[in-house]
Amino acid sequence: MEQSTNQHHGGKDPRHAYYDSGFAKQQQTPPGSTEAMDPRPDHGEESYRGSGMLTGRRALITGGDSGIGRAVAIAFAREGADVAISYLPDEQRDAEDTGRLIEEAGRTALLLPGDLQDEAFCSSIVTQTVERLGGLDTLVLNAGYQRNRDGIDTVPTADFERVMRTNVFAPVFMVREALKHLQPGASIIVTASIQGFNPSPSIFDYAMTKFALVGFTRVMAEDLGPKGIRVNAVAPGPIWTPLIPSTGWDEKLESFGQDTPLGRAGQPAELAGAYVYLASDHASYTSGAILPVTGGKPL
Known part of the structure; x- marks a missing residue:
């Protein structure tokens, strides 16, 4: 079902706010592309309206070319931030589309292609962001990689x-480098996952990394709080991004997200507000939090 126009006084019905059926069988080679997805995800291109919550901020978002990262980049730009995004070279087309959306919001877009598996690249994108944007206030550790597993053997x-x-080493390398530049008032936001609480055997190694990131978020919040730096995480549930058709699932797509209390998968646009809140001064007393955006599935 396409996005419903049925509005109640309390807001749109979350069960039918976006595509609420299962997805057709489709596979992509990792890392996947937005253009090849059916249906196309909503990143808030038409819907997100900013209100100046991040005016003058400088943000770096890993995996910012597509999916949740693109939705966050759009929202941050429309809230007044300049945005750097990192992505794999194979994702250049998606990255350019995201860069254009950032610039259409009147902000600076910095595109940083490379592989986060490389420790030197992790350090360099922090340095480039500081040099090109004049500083770094918000670091969003969003990039992730997963593949379907038939068993540990x-x-x-x-x-x-x-x-x-990709999922664990890179965030450590990047925070280590970013601490040279982050000032009191800065925010680090990690993309965790419901998999860090309720793991699926078919992506057990991905789930392991998300458990690690939950621990990383909590311990960094404790460690960096005295420096005036907040560290939080968003824990998405099933979200329709290029990661999903490139995981190696097939039949699973027909029921993807259908087991949530809201009965559907989420769209990247539905995550953006969580990241904006955690980056903004509205969250000045929020650190060490794991904010679930899961369609009602408990962590």
């Missing part, structure tokens, strides 16, 4: 390492 070591390096 089938996982190639190289692929396991890719999951770990």
Whole structure:
């Protein structure tokens, strides 16, 4: 079902606010692209309206080309932030589309292609953001990699390492570098997952990394609070992004998100407000939080 126009005084019905059926079988080669998805995800291109909550901020978003990262980039720009995004070189087309949306909001877009598995790249994108945008106030550690697993005995070591390096090593490398530049009032936001609380065997190694990121968020909040730096995480449930058709699932797409209390998968646009809140001064007393956006599934 397409987005409903049926409005009640209390707001739109969340069960039918977006596409609420299962998805057709489709597969992509990782990292996947937005253009090939059916239906196309909503990143808030037409709907997000800013109100100046992040005026003058400088943000770096990993995996900012598509999915949740694109939705956050659009929202941050429309709230007044300049935005740097990192992405794999194969995602150049998606990145350029996101860059254009940032610039249409009147803000500076900085595109940073490369692989977060590379420690030197992790450090360099922090440095480039500071040099090109004049500083760094908000770091969004969003990029992630997952693949369907038939069992632990089938996982190639190289692929396991890719999951770990992308999802866990890169955030550590980037925070380590960013601390040279972050000032009191800065915000670090991690994309965790419901998988960090309710893991699925078919993506057990991805789930392991999300457990790690929950711990990382909590311990960094404790460690960096005395420096005036807040650290929080958003824990998405099933969200329709290029990660999903490129995971290696097929039949699972027909029921993807249908087991949530709201009965559907979420759209990237429905995550943006959570990141804006955590980046903004409205969250000045919020640190160490794991904010669930899961369609009602409990963490």
